[in-house]
Amino acid sequence: MRVAALSLCAAVWAATAPTWADSPARVVSINVCTDQLAMLVADSGQLVSVSQLASDPRISAMTEQAARYPANSSRAEEVYLMRPDLVLAGSFTARATVDMLRRLDIPVAVFDPAYSLADVRDRLVQMGDVLGREVRAAGLVAEFDATLESLRDAAAATPPRVALYYANGYTSGENTLAGQILDYAGLANVATEQGFAAGGFMPLEVLAMATPETVITGSPYRGPARAEEIKSHPVIGVLQRGVPRARLADRDWTCGTPFVLRAIADMTELRRALQEDAQ
Amino acid sequence: MRLAVTLIALVAVLFVAALVTGPADIGPFESLLALIAGGEGPMPLVMREIRLPRALLAVLIGGSLGLAGAAMQGYLRNPLADPGLIGVSGSAAFGAVLAIQTGLAAAFALGLPLAALGGALFGVFAVLVLAGPRGSSLTLILAGIAISALAGAFTSLVLNLAPNPFAANEIVFWMMGSLADRSMTHVWIALPLILAGALMLATLSRGLDALTLGEDAAEAMGISLRRLRLTLIFGTAAVVGASTAVAGAIGFVGLVVPHLLRPFVGSRPGALLWASTLGGAAMLLAADIAVRIILPARDLKLGVVTALVGAPLFLHLIYRTRRDGL
Numbered sequence: 001m002r003v004a005a006l007s008l009c010a011a012v013w014a015a016t017a018p019t020w021a022d023s024p025a026r027v028v029s030i031n032v033c034t035d036q037l038a039m040l041v042a043d044s045g046q047l048v049s050v051s052q053l054a055s056d057p058r059i060s061a062m063t064e065q066a067a068r069y070p071a072n073s074s075r076a077e078e079v080y081l082m083r084p085d086l087v088l089a090g091s092f093t094a095r096a097t098v099d100m101l102r103r104l105d106i107p108v109a110v111f112d113p114a115y116s117l118a119d120v121r122d123r124l125v126q127m128g129d130v131l132g133r134e135v136r137a138a139g140l141v142a143e144f145d146a147t148l149e150s151l152r153d154a155a156a157a158t159p160p161r162v163a164l165y166y167a168n169g170y171t172s173g174e175n176t177l178a179g180q181i182l183d184y185a186g187l188a189n190v191a192t193e194q195g196f197a198a199g200g201f202m203p204l205e206v207l208a209m210a211t212p213e214t215v216i217t218g219s220p221y222r223g224p225a226r227a228e229e230i231k232s233h234p235v236i237g238v239l240q241r242g243v244p245r246a247r248l249a250d251r252d253w254t255c256g257t258p259f260v261l262r263a264i265a266d267m268t269e270l271r272r273a274l275q276e277d278a279q
Numbered sequence: 280m281r282l283a284v285t286l287i288a289l290v291a292v293l294f295v296a297a298l299v300t301g302p303a304d305i306g307p308f309e310s311l312l313a314l315i316a317g318g319e320g321p322m323p324l325v326m327r328e329i330r331l332p333r334a335l336l337a338v339l340i341g342g343s344l345g346l347a348g349a350a351m352q353g354y355l356r357n358p359l360a361d362p363g364l365i366g367v368s369g370s371a372a373f374g375a376v377l378a379i380q381t382g383l384a385a386a387f388a389l390g391l392p393l394a395a396l397g398g399a400l401f402g403v404f405a406v407l408v409l410a411g412p413r414g415s416s417l418t419l420i421l422a423g424i425a426i427s428a429l430a431g432a433f434t435s436l437v438l439n440l441a442p443n444p445f446a447a448n449e450i451v452f453w454m455m456g457s458l459a460d461r462s463m464t465h466v467w468i469a470l471p472l473i474l475a476g477a478l479m480l481a482t483l484s485r486g487l488d489a490l491t492l493g494e495d496a497a498e499a500m501g502i503s504l505r506r507l508r509l510t511l512i513f514g515t516a517a518v519v520g521a522s523t524a525v526a527g528a529i530g531f532v533g534l535v536v537p538h539l540l541r542p543f544v545g546s547r548p549g550a551l552l553w554a555s556t557l558g559g560a561a562m563l564l565a566a567d568i569a570v571r572i573i574l575p576a577r578d579l580k581l582g583v584v585t586a587l588v589g590a591p592l593f594l595h596l597i598y599r600t601r602r603d604g605l
Contacts, residue, residue, distance in 0.1 A: 167445050168578075169460070201576060204460055205303035208325045224379050226452060227445035230460045235328045 023132025024086035024107075030074040030097070031090035032060055033255035034111050037127040038088055039065045040257065041137050049082055058219055061251040061259040076100035086130065114256020116180045120144065123256045144258045151264050153186055160274035163190035163207055164248070165236065166218040167227040171202045178253050181260055185267030208235050213274050214243045219250045243273055282543045286557035290338065293564035297334040298326070300568050302575045332463045337567045338560040339466070339473050340458075340526050343518035345559020346552060348533020350480045351403075353487035353548030354511050358538060358596055359416050361589075362519045363530030363582075366426030367402040371516075371523035372453040373430040374398020376437050378524075380446070392472045396520030402426055403512045403519075416600050455582030456527035458567050465525040476517025477556070479510050484549035491548060529582050531589025532559050538592060562588075 027046055029035045032053035039047065039054075039062050051074050053059055054066035072078050076097045079087060087108045089098050098108050109130040114120050121141050128137020162182065164172045172178040173196035174189060182189050190212040194202060207215070217231045230236070240246060252263040298314065299307040303325055313322035314331065344362060351360040362368050378384040378394030409422035434453050438446045486507040489497040498504060522529075536558040537551055544550035563581070566588075570579040 201578075203302040203576060205301050205325050205329050208321045208329065209303045209305070211321050221443040221445065223442035223446065224382075224385070225441070225443040225445035226379075226449050228443070233328075233460060234462050234464070235324060238324055238328070 024084075024130070026082070026084045027086045027088060027131065028072060028079050028082050028084040029054075029088040030072060030079060031088065031093050031111070032056075033090055033113065033123075033257065034088035034109075034127070035066065036060065036062045036255055036257045036259070037111070037123055038131070039069075040140060041124065041127045041133050042131050043133060043136075046131060046133075048084060049079075057251065058221065059250055059254055061255075061257065061262075076104075080104055080106065088127075088130070114177050115175060116177065117148065117184060117260065119177070120256040120258065120260055124258070140258060144261070147258075147261050148184075148264075151184070151261065151268060153268060159186050159188040160213045160271055160278070161188045161190050161193075161211075162246075162270075162274070163202075163210065163212040163215050163239075164218075165202070165207065165215050165231065167221075167225070167231070169201050169204060169207075169230050170199060171196055171207075172199045173197045177256060177260065178248075181253065181263045181267060185264050186271050187267060204230065204233060204235055208239065212239060213278075214241075214246045214270070215239045216246045216248050216270070218248060243270060243277075246270060282540075282554060283557070286554065286561065289561045290557055290564065293561055293568065294334055294338060297337060297564050297568050298330050300571050301325070301330055302571070328462060329460075332461050332466050333458050333567065334564065335466050336458050336461055336469065336526060337564045339469060340522040340529065341532060341559040341561070341563025341566075342556040343473050343477065343522045343559070344529060344532035345536040345555035345557075345562070346477060346480055347515045347519050348559070349537040349548065349551045349555035350483055350487070350511055350515060351533070352537055353483070353551065354490065354507070355410070355419065356490070357416055357419055358541075359420060359534070359593075359600070361531060361534035362399075362515065363528060363532075364427075364534060364593070365402075365406045365419065365423030366430060367399050367406065367515065367519050368523050368528035368530065369427040369430035369434070369454075370402030370405075371395040371399035371520045372528045373434045373437075374401075374520065375524040376434050376453060380437055380441055388468060389471070392468050392521040392524040395524035396472060396516050398430070399516035399520035399523070400512065402430065403515050407508070407512065416597075451580060452527045454528060455580030455586075456523075456529035457570075457578055457580050458526055459578045461525060469521040469525045472517045472521035476514045476519075476521070479514030479517065480552060483507060483510060483514070484552055487548040487552070527580075527582070529563070529585055531582075531585045531593070532562055534596075535585075535589045535592055536562055538596070 025046060026048045027038060027042060028049045029038045030051050032051055035050040035054035047069060049072045050066050050069045052071045055063050055071060057063050060066060074097065079101060084106060087101055087106055089108055089110050091110050091112045101108050111123055111126060114123055121144060124137050124140050128134045164178055171191040174192040175197045176199055179189055190210045191202060194206060194210060215236055220228055252259045299310055305322060310326055314326035317323045347362045352358055374397045375391055375395040378391050383394055384391035405426050406422050410419040431454065435450050438450050486502045489500045489502045494504060537555045540554045540558050541551060544554050566581050566584040569584050570581060573579060
């Protein structure tokens with residue numbers, strides 16, 4: 001009997017030990033990127049709810065894990081009723097929501113989007129800090145660094161030139177996470193050549209004249225929209241002759257999480273395919 | 280005759296200008312050579328798959344809107360009847376949006392323009408019923424406002440309920456119209472209905488001329504008013520529906536062009552039909568060149584430019600109608 005009680009104590013201790021005395025116990029995340037970082041870093045029971053987007057396979061890489069948490073719709077009213085002692089939000093989360101929660105005396109930790117691979121490490125560390133899970137975060141960072149290193153490949157003399165093309169003709173230049181993923185995978189970004197440092201709209205004509213070896217399009221949303229028709233324009237078909245229907249999985253590209261490693265691996269594979277094609 | 284030559288020359292010049300205007304940095308002679316001769320490289324691709332369909336659509340759609348405006352104005356004997364203002368374009372846009380969101384447009388090639396034609400038919404029919412065969416300007420415009428508002432509300436509702444997050448932003452496209460990033464596919468979907476509708480409207484020439492003498496006189500001259508009315512409804516719905524399906528609702532072309540050309544054809548509504556077709560093509564080509572020169576990297580909507588030109592004229596026409604005590 002005593003042994004059982006002791007082991008129960010031990011179990012409780014083990015579950016709570018890594019969490020500091022003042023670390024938050026009821027955390028609600030309202031942004032798809034903080035959702036995933038929190039699910040990776042948080043202690044069991046610490047995270048109370050994640051946003052609805054975390055269950056959208058188009059944009060979230062952790063839909064299975066997200067199914068275990070009650071979903072919230074990222075609205076102040078609903079979040080307040082969950083009685084959180086910490087809310088995790090992205091800096092692009094509706095300002096009004098964040099301000100409202102702060103007025104209600106709920107601490108909100110705001111995470112900036114990641115613009116580079118170094119930012120991914122920083123976000124993991126930041127999540128470890130706010131959740132009081134520094135050790136877990138450090139472990140994830142070490143794992144991230146190791147995998148990143150293993151993905152490093154002998155740089156090609158002439159990297160294949162590709163372009164990222166999303167709905168409405170939006171593209172990403174070098175100072176974006178997507179641009180950094182291309183760069184690490186050894187691909188040259190046509191948007192950068194055209195003077196797009198960050199993101200911007202590249203007219204289809206300009207894209208065609210830049211003659212990329214292939215065009216990588218974003219994953220389509222559910223349901224039709226004129227904005228996405230541009231990705232099936234005949235010109236895109238011609239430009240994609242290198243790798244037909246090169247498409248990126250948005251869930252691995254959108255957020256600064258360790259899942260960008262999968263995006264890098266995909267792009268490395270694409271680069272090899274393009275290089276073999278060229279030979 | 281001189282008017283025809285002038286207008287054809289104007290359309291030809293603007294067509295070439297539209298072909299050599301664009302964000303890609305290519306010289307005018309090289310680009311035209313690439314268009315005609317083809318060959319390797321990106322230039323023929325840009326010319327044949329991006330700029331050519333855009334210019335062709337501007338001609339087809341501008342012509343359609345000019346023709347539809349002239350025909351409706353001739354029939355209603357009212358210079359304020361423009362497919363955009365009286366709600367025909369708006370209802371066509373609703374038909375098109377419905378076809379896209381229900382998957383009808385993807386199901387078969389002509390699904391999109393036919394659905395837009397359905398919407399346009401409803402619009403023309405409703406306006407003619409509400410305004411009556413010789414409705415005053417006031418009832419015509421009021422009916423048009425009501426139909427536009429209703430069609431616009433339904434279009435916005437459908438796009439707001441659409442699962443795709445981009446769809447809601449496209450309300451602007453459907454209300455203002457644009458030719459950006461269209462392809463030859465869109466030319467082929469719009470062409471059959473535009474040609475069919477234009478042929479129907481072209482047969483109205485004699486009837487509309489006769490109608491200027493009054494309905495009794497026209498019937499005495501052997502014009503069947505019933506047939507004239509049906510041809511007008513279907514012809515207008517076909518050209519406006521097909522145009523709106525691929526380019527959104529572009530207003531005021533059908534108002535401005537007949538107004539400007541009426542003095543040159545001696546105010547004969549029959550002759551105004553072909554003149555307005557050419558004039559509409561010229562106006563839309565010019566507007567589409569303007570949107571690419573003013574904001575080359577953004578998709579400035581065509582309806583913005585046509586409204587900037589057309590709305591002041593509309594105000595002027597309203598003022599004149601009031602002065603004439605109609």
